[in-house]
Amino acid sequence: MSDILIVEDNPVNQKLIAFLLARAGYTYEVADNGADALQCLDKSKFKLVLMDMMMPIMNGYDATKAIRANPKTKDLPVIALTANAMKGEDEKCRAAGCSDFLAKPYSKDQILNAISTLIRKSEQSTEPKP
Numbered sequence: 079m080s081d082i083l084i085v086e087d088n089p090v091n092q093k094l095i096a097f098l099l100a101r102a103g104y105t106y107e108v109a110d111n112g113a114d115a116l117q118c119l120d121k122s123k124f125k126l127v128l129m130d131m132m133m134p135i136m137n138g139y140d141a142t143k144a145i146r147a148n149p150k151t152k153d154l155p156v157i158a159l160t161a162n163a164m165k166g167e168d169e170k171c172r173a174a175g176c177s178d179f180l181a182k183p184y185s186k187d188q189i190l191n192a193i194s195t196l197i198r199k200s201e202q203s204t205e206p207k208p
Contacts, residue, residue: 082104082105083115084128085109085133086109086110112133125201139170142158155177157176159184160180
């Protein structure tokens with residue numbers, strides 16, 4: 079099981095995110111679009127998804143809606159990554175089911191803090207109650 083699924087169509091962005099995650103000690107897999115991401119999620123378990131919202135074949139909005147519709151992945155944290163920082167984009171991403179939103183370019187600290195916060199919350203909510 080990898081920690082994080084990177085869903086990003088841009089090879090440079092894939093490498094940058096992969097580098098940041100590896101340096102922080104996370105394991106990851108990469109999907110080039112939303113359709114590939116759904117296949118990865120069907121085969122493997124992840125703690126979190128980093129989802130580019132603007133991709134060919136299947137965009138991040140549709141992929142996130144499909145993640146939320148699947149009982150197996152409905153609670154999986156999804157962080158929206160988008161270059162579209164227009165007013166209302168945050169709400170659009172959250173309406174699609176994203177747990178958090180980061181506008182590109184984001185800092186190393188911003189992405190790593192968002193990841194650790196959501197993974198921690200997710201693990202706390204799935205812990206058995208005494």
